[in-house]
Amino acid sequence: MPSQRSSLMQPVPAETRKTPSAAAEDTRWSSIGGEKVILLSASAWGFITVTTPLLAHLGSGHLAFMTFSRILTGLLQGVYFPALTSLLSQRVQESERAFTYSTVGAGSQVGTLVTGGIGSVLLDQCGWQSVFYFSGGLTLLWAYYVYRYLLNEKDFVLALGVLAQGLPVTKPSKVPWRQLFRKASVWAAICSQLSSACSFFILLSWLPTFFKETFPNSKGWVFNVVPWLLAIPASLFSGFISDRLISQGYRVIMVRKFMQVMGLGLSSIFALCLGHTTSFLKAMIFASASIGFQTFNHSGISVNIQDLAPSCAGFLFGVANTAGALAGVVGVCLGGYLIETTGSWTCVFHLVAIISNLGLGTFLVFGKAQRVDLVPTHEDL
Numbered sequence: 001m002p003s004q005r006s007s008l009m010q011p012v013p014a015e016t017r018k019t020p021s022a023a024a025e026d027t028r029w030s031s032i033g034g035e036k037v038i039l040l041s042a043s044a045w046g047f048i049t050v051t052t053p054l055l056a057h058l059g060s061g062h063l064a065f066m067t068f069s070r071i072l073t074g075l076l077q078g079v080y081f082p083a084l085t086s087l088l089s090q091r092v093q094e095s096e097r098a099f100t101y102s103t104v105g106a107g108s109q110v111g112t113l114v115t116g117g118i119g120s121v122l123l124d125q126c127g128w129q130s131v132f133y134f135s136g137g138l139t140l141l142w143a144y145y146v147y148r149y150l151l152n153e154k155d156f157v158l159a160l161g162v163l164a165q166g167l168p169v170t171k172p173s174k175v176p177w178r179q180l181f182r183k184a185s186v187w188a189a190i191c192s193q194l195s196s197a198c199s200f201f202i203l204l205s206w207l208p209t210f211f212k213e214t215f216p217n218s219k220g221w222v223f224n225v226v227p228w229l230l231a232i233p234a235s236l237f238s239g240f241i242s243d244r245l246i247s248q249g250y251r252v253i254m255v256r257k258f259m260q261v262m263g264l265g266l267s268s269i270f271a272l273c274l275g276h277t278t279s280f281l282k283a284m285i286f287a288s289a290s291i292g293f294q295t296f297n298h299s300g301i302s303v304n305i306q307d308l309a310p311s312c313a314g315f316l317f318g319v320a321n322t323a324g325a326l327a328g329v330v331g332v333c334l335g336g337y338l339i340e341t342t343g344s345w346t347c348v349f350h351l352v353a354i355i356s357n358l359g360l361g362t363f364l365v366f367g368k369a370q371r372v373d374l375v376p377t378h379e380d381l
Helices: 002-008 034-055 059-080 081-093 094-126 128-150 153-165 182-213 222-246 252-274 280-299 301-308 310-340 346-366
Strands: none
Touching: 002 034, 034 059, 034 081, 034 128, 059 081, 059 310, 059 346, 081 094, 081 301, 081 310, 094 128, 094 222, 094 280, 094 301, 182 222, 182 252, 182 280, 182 301, 182 310, 182 346, 222 252, 222 280, 252 280, 252 301, 280 301, 301 310
C-alpha cells in the first residue's frame, strides 16, 4: 500500500551517514588492524587446538594444562567477531553490510557442518584426537592462505611488533563512552544480542541430546548436519533480502527489526513446536527452521551495532557478545537443570522462547539505527 510504503521510505537521517572524520575513527583496532587481529588469533587458537591431544599425556598435570588451553582458546576466539565487526563497519557501506555479514556469518554454519559431519566419522574411526588435529589443521591452513595471498607481509610483521611491544601506531580517537552507554538503543542492541546468543547456545548444546533421547533409532549425522546445512542458504538469503529492502528505500531500522522478528520471534515458535511432536521428520523440520531463522540475526542485531557506532563497533560488539556468552553458559546449565527436575524437553524449548522474545521485545521498543558515537557539538544527544 502506498501509505505504508511512504512511511518506511523517509530520507535516511544524517546521523546514519558516514562522514569523512567518522570514517577515519577506529579506537579498537587502529594500532594493528582488524584483519591482522583475526589472523593472529586464528593462528594461535589453531596451534593450541592441534597440540591439545599432546597435553593429555603430560602426566599428573594434564587436566590443568587441558583446562588452561581451553580457556586460552576461548579468549583468542573471543576477539574474532569484535575484530570482524570493526573491519566490516569501516570498509562496507551501510546498504551492503547485511549481506556481507551474513555471508561471513554463514562460515560458522559451514564450520559446524564440516566438523559435525567429518568429525563424527573421525571420532568413530580414528579416536577423539583426530578431531582436534583436523579442526586445528584446517584453521592453520586458512591462516597460511590469508597470510600468503591476502595480506601484506610487511604490515603483518609490523603488527607482530606492535603486539609484542604493546605500543600503538596511531593515537586512538576520542569516543564518548559515557554518552554511548546512556543510550537506550545501545542497551537494546546488547540485550537483543544477549538473547540471540543465549538461545543459540541452548539449542546448540541440547539439540543432539534431544534427538538421541527422543528418537534413539535416528542417525546421528542426520540431526548433526541437516539443520546447519539449511542454515547456510538461510543466512545468505537474509542478508540479500535485507540489503535489497534498504536499497529500495525502506528505513534501516525497520529492516533491522523485521530481521529480528524472523531471527528471534519466528525461530522461537519453531523451537516451541519441537517440544510437541513425536515425529522424527517433523522434529527435523522444526529444528532446521529454528536454526535457519536464527541466522536472520546476522542481518538484524549484528549489523545494527555497526549502524549505531561504526567508530567503535568492535568494542561494542565485544561487550554484547561477552554478555551473550556468559548468558549462554547460564542458559545451558539452566536447561540441563530443567531437564533433570522435570524430565521434559518442553521446558527447555519454552526457556528458549522466553529468552528470545524478551530480547525481541526490547529491540522492537528501543532499537534505533541512528549513530550514537558522534561527539555532540551544541546539544547533548
